[in-house]
Amino acid sequence: MSDNRVRVRFAPSPTGPLHIGGVRTALFNWLFARHHGGAFILRIEDTDQKRYVADSIQLITEGLRWLGMDWDEGPEVGGEYGPYIQSERLELYQKWANWLVEQGRAYRCYCTEERLDALREQQKAAKQDPGYDRHCRTLSADERAQNEAEGKPYVIRFMMPTEGSTTVNDLLRGDISFDNKQLQDLVLLKTDGYPTYHLANVVDDHFMEISHIMRAEEWIPSAPIHKNLYDAFGWDMPQLAHLPVILNPSGKGKLSKRSAGFTEGGRKVPVLLYEFLDGGYVPEAIVNFLTNVGWSFGEDREVFTVQETIERFDLSRVNPAGSIFPIEKLDWLNGVYLREMDDHKLAALLRPVFEKAGYEVNLDVLLQVIPLLKPRIKTLPEAIPMGGFFFAEEFKPAPKEELIQKKMDAAGTKAALERAYALLNALTEWSHAAMEGALRPLAEELGLSAGQLFGALRMATTAQQVSPPLFESMEVIGRAESLRRIQLAIASL
């Protein structure tokens, strides 16, 4: 199954934190590379100086590593096709842009921003399609010479064919044709000497010997542009596969961090990768979840390991239709992974969560608590209300009213707690089994339901309406402290 000619890349631009949509694109590329035994390349497309955000590259590399995606070539690891940061390859792009000019396939355009803006306004007013009017494409030799003599700044524009059509093949959708009249004489090289995305992308994919381009669906309209560029250069175009977009839970538009990043219930949906980290999702669950959006394992299976995914991943199972971000499925899946997780590993994840919430964590206690927490949490922060009280420095007894259970009064509650105290105090072994063995008959004797008696004890020992099972909790709290708390409750009645 190994094909070392498979070379794919993830090519984000460093404009801020990783977006989950980008992560999905990266993941599919990575899975494809690993499945075929090819190379996964990380390339940084920093050709827009205005949008560059410092530290972005680090956020990207850390994010990919967190999810377990390693790259064979790129920043931090190097490679034979580098550099892998586009701002370090400017000469290459300039060379090939100029080559196109020499070949008569591109031209210098001296139009100012003002003229372009005015043109756009005019087109808009006349309800014409927007686009460059190719003014500088037909400049005479004299006009050109004059512009050069004046030292006017210029961009290099591609001379797009104006007739016929361009057909590109998409591995998921088949052939897609575009009327060349729709295509623009787009800018290849900007005034500042930096390439645009289109030029840099084509040049790099060619020289980095990329075999398959897997990118998001919003790039489909630029595929014919790229195709014409490859043709002009005389290069073969890599295979294309446009991955479906992920839509907002609101159903309106692409998944974005703004406006519609909420579910119908008004819940904030995580979108940036760090928001998933902060939200208490684990990487294994995120990866498993992402592979279920736009791709399916088959065999009616929803839960599987990365290794299984790598073995099975292929483009034929990619669904070309866009999909709404199914966040509730991630919650469920995260719960599945948390339940299956090794106790020590979960302890390492939970410890900082409790500490951040202001609790001082005793590792021994945490390890005892984890089995109680496991089936009750879907995300890490949910452990705080469920288990935080185990680490509270000072016990705050529940108010009297809350000790009294349904259809009971203060006197009855007090009497029941006193009897329970006596039985527990007499126990030779402080285990949940022993406690239950002693107290269940008591409930019956007192004519109370298990819910009434245990409810009162829960309130007395944990001061919580909701908690892990009573006796297991008391086991963790310890004999002396549990008995002390029951005494406290009795005294308050």
Place this chain on the structure above:
RNA sequence: GCCCCUAUCGUCUAGAGGACCAGGACGCAGCCCUUUCAAGGCUAAAACUGGGGUUCGAAUCCCCAUAGGGGCACCA
């Protein structure tokens, strides 16, 4: 406005002409278990956008309509 893509339960999806009165999962509802909350088990409701073709036969192929999405920068 123009161009392009897509279309199965509320949602994520299975389905590559007969094995489909359409399967799985999440969510939702009910029941069981149960000391609260979960987890777990069981059951239920829930979909092939519409219309034309092609074919002995269409969720699957073609066309049109509709709907949703994407794109039309010296941003990627």
